[in-house]
Amino acid sequence: MGPLLILLILAVALVAWAIMKYNALVTLRNQVANGWKQIDVQLKRRHDLIPNLVNTVKGSMEFEQETLQKVIAARGAAVSATGVADAAAKEGVLSGALGRLFALAESYPSLKSNENVKQLQEELSSTENKIGFARQFYNDIATKFNIALQVFPGNIVARLFAFRPSELFEIKDAGERDVPQVDLSLKK
Amino acid sequence: MPDTHANIFEQQAANRRNTILVMAVFVLFVGFLGFGFDVFLFGFSHGRRAFSGFPIATFAALLLGGVSAYRGLENGARSILDSSGALPAPADDPRYTQLHNVVEEMAIASGLPKPQVYVIPDPDPNAFATGKDPDHACIVVTQGLLDTLDREELQGVVAHEMGHVRNFDIRLMTVIAALIGAVMLLVEFGSRSMRFGTGGRRGSSGRGGGGGGVILLVFWVIGLILAPFISQLLALAVSRQREFLADASGAELTRNPGALASALQKIDAAVEPTRSIKRGTAHLCIANPLGSSLDDREGFFSDLFATHPPIRKRIMILKGMAYQHA
Numbered sequence: 001m002g003p004l005l006i007l008l009i010l011a012v013a014l015v016a017w018a019i020m021k022y023n024a025l026v027t028l029r030n031q032v033a034n035g036w037k038q039i040d041v042q043l044k045r046r047h048d049l050i051p052n053l054v055n056t057v058k059g060s061m062e063f064e065q066e067t068l069q070k071v072i073a074a075r076g077a078a079v080s081a082t083g084v085a086d087a088a089a090k091e092g093v094l095s096g097a098l099g100r101l102f103a104l105a106e107s108y109p110s111l112k113s114n115e116n117v118k119q120l121q122e123e124l125s126s127t128e129n130k131i132g133f134a135r136q137f138y139n140d141i142a143t144k145f146n147i148a149l150q151v152f153p154g155n156i157v158a159r160l161f162a163f164r165p166s167e168l169f170e171i172k173d174a175g176e177r178d179v180p181q182v183d184l185s186l187k188k
Numbered sequence: 189m190p191d192t193h194a195n196i197f198e199q200q201a202a203n204r205r206n207t208i209l210v211m212a213v214f215v216l217f218v219g220f221l222g223f224g225f226d227v228f229l230f231g232f233s234h235g236r237r238a239f240s241g242f243p244i245a246t247f248a249a250l251l252l253g254g255v256s257a258y259r260g261l262e263n264g265a266r267s268i269l270d271s272s273g274a275l276p277a278p279a280d281d282p283r284y285t286q287l288h289n290v291v292e293e294m295a296i297a298s299g300l301p302k303p304q305v306y307v308i309p310d311p312d313p314n315a316f317a318t319g320k321d322p323d324h325a326c327i328v329v330t331q332g333l334l335d336t337l338d339r340e341e342l343q344g345v346v347a348h349e350m351g352h353v354r355n356f357d358i359r360l361m362t363v364i365a366a367l368i369g370a371v372m373l374l375v376e377f378g379s380r381s382m383r384f385g386t387g388g389r390r391g392s393s394g395r396g397g398g399g400g401g402v403i404l405l406v407f408w409v410i411g412l413i414l415a416p417f418i419s420q421l422l423a424l425a426v427s428r429q430r431e432f433l434a435d436a437s438g439a440e441l442t443r444n445p446g447a448l449a450s451a452l453q454k455i456d457a458a459v460e461p462t463r464s465i466k467r468g469t470a471h472l473c474i475a476n477p478l479g480s481s482l483d484d485r486e487g488f489f490s491d492l493f494a495t496h497p498p499i500r501k502r503i504m505i506l507k508g509m510a511y512q513h514a
Contacts, residue, residue, distance in 0.1 A: 035299065
């Protein structure tokens with residue numbers, strides 16, 4: 001009777017522990033999924049802001065049609081991107097095009113003093129930041145999830161219920177690692 | 189990284205624990221005041237039945253203390269905001285667009301809901317965070333901070349405040365601020381009644397309350413005198429410890445400790461005191477609003493009385509982090 005009772009208590013404790021571990025992993029997995037959604041939300045926001053920006057600067061920047069076209073094309077490509085790797089690459093191109101546009105806008109005094117442009121520039125650079133921070137948070141939370149999956153003895157529960165590790169967000173396209181080129185030489 | 193995370197969880201747990209501890213000590217203190225009433229006022233007026241009757245004042249005081257501690261937790265943020273003259277910053281006001289954006293960025297970086305944003309119309313740069321928990325948090329900055337700092341520096345300061353929010357520092361600090369105010373009021377009330385009480389006692393001094401009564405009275409009076417002093421020291425000690433960790437949390441969120449360092453330098457350079465922020469809320473701020481030179485010195489005395497660690501030490505540590513990043 002004695003040993004049986006002890007075994008029973010141990011078994012109950014083990015099951016309780018496994019349930020707790022399982023629930024903690026499910027919570028983390030949902031946080032990871034939510035972190036990924038946050039990146040999407042911010043990317044969508046950037047896509048929505050760009051037509052506004054292009055319309056506002058179009059009049060003053062008629063000599064920079066090529067740059068504007070590139071931004072529009074990059075946005076179109078990014079909106080229709082499919083899959084994580086594809087989206088990452090195309091969003092990278094869009095970031096570069098936007099960076100060039102803002103660098104060029106610096107040399108137009110009428111644009112620099114335009115309140116609308118300033119507001120839009122703030123919105124866009126904030127969105128860029130938010131994309132960056134959303135990725136940073138996603139990587140932090142995904143790393144936490146992956147560690148929870150791999151450390152002993154939690155990994156037994158993870159294996160039992162077939163949890164799969166999350167992929168970290170990496171810069172796939174080497175071009176995005178580069179800082180956009182800004183020409184600081186005094187032309188004119 | 190795992191190390192800082194472990195630190196944050198420990199800090200959150202410690203803050204939750206300490207909040208309960210502070211509230212319990214406060215309730216006991218209020219009960220102690222009430223006990224004094226039972227013994228010295230009601231006790232003497234009823235002759236020798238000091239301890240035999242129902243201690244009604246002690247009970248009432250414990251109840252009152254419990255209610256006001258709970259109110260401190262629930263409404264403390266509101267009264268801190270009101271007393272510092274903080275106004276809500278509308279999100280659609282173009283003057284506050286950048287501030288709102290920066291707060292939202294830091295909320296995303298920490299994975300928390302966006303706190304409410306308030307601005308104090310005061311020319312001195314300063315900032316603090318308050319609230320019950322991360323779901324009910326407020327970030328408050330002065331107009332001077334918005335005028336003095338550039339975008340990255342503002343981001344550094346907001347990240348520091350977000351660190352306080354995430355670590356549950358805001359709960360502890362808010363409760364302490366609310367209870368300091370309550371202690372001040374009670375001590376005022378207590379010392380007035382004591383004068384009245386001892387006056388009554390002199391009239392019936394012939395009977396004598398016994399040696400125990402006198403010792404108790406002495407303890408009661410000393411407790412009354414020291415309470416505001418001790419509660420201030422407690423607030424300062426609690427605040428000093430947390431500033432370093434909030435700096436580190438801020439750097440972890442922005443991955444840009446240099447910006448916070450240069451923001452602190454600018455805040456330090458503005459020597460003027462932040463007039464809108466009262467003494468009772470000084471420990472909440474990113475830099476001492478009283479403009480005290482104590483914070484710049486090290487040593488036992490300034491360690492005991494400064495609300496914040498020496499700002500130069502904080503800047504040095506942040507610059508060290510920036511160097512490691514580069």
